[in-house]
Amino acid sequence: MSVSSHSRQSAIVRLLDSSVAFLNAVGSLWVLLLVILICADSFGRSFFNRPIDGVTELVAVSMAVIVFCQLPDTARLGRLTRSETMLLTLRESNTMGATLAVIGFELLGAAVMVAIIIGTWPLLVESITRGYYIGEHGIFTLPEWPLKGLVVLGSFACLLCFLVRAVGHWLLVRDRRR
Numbered sequence: 001m002s003v004s005s006h007s008r009q010s011a012i013v014r015l016l017d018s019s020v021a022f023l024n025a026v027g028s029l030w031v032l033l034l035v036i037l038i039c040a041d042s043f044g045r046s047f048f049n050r051p052i053d054g055v056t057e058l059v060a061v062s063m064a065v066i067v068f069c070q071l072p073d074t075a076r077l078g079r080l081t082r083s084e085t086m087l088l089t090l091r092e093s094n095t096m097g098a099t100l101a102v103i104g105f106e107l108l109g110a111a112v113m114v115a116i117i118i119g120t121w122p123l124l125v126e127s128i129t130r131g132y133y134i135g136e137h138g139i140f141t142l143p144e145w146p147l148k149g150l151v152v153l154g155s156f157a158c159l160l161c162f163l164v165r166a167v168g169h170w171l172l173v174r175d176r177r178r
Helices: 003-048 055-076 084-093 095-130 145-177
Strands: 133-136 140-143
Touching (some): 055 140, 084 095
């Protein structure tokens, strides 16, 4: 690989890393805002007998959005749950086999993200074209498409993280064989 293509590849990985870190920060900020909103709702409900409209709906839809905002960073760092016992046993007897198993896990994760994108994309398009919203008209409404858009964006970022990790492990395998 030439120096120019290596630096281009590194720039792409750095861009992905910073984008994923931004998505993670959005997810963390979202959690903080939800905590504040839930506390304010509880305070209003307890002391003024006046809850904040839409908190229940917002919390319900936020869970998936927060997960998909923070999942790419977890995948990028290799911190998703998996059986480390199997990998450690495999590494002791067959380093190459363990690396190939990790590549398989990364590619499986990428395949799951592709399935989520394929399943969510039509829902995103439909929510945009039909103007779907969450909540009760006249009390609290929130457009659905930004939430579905964040799920698709997070899934796509996670897909890229899985692929970058798989390629990185594959390059290690290739370099070991030389």
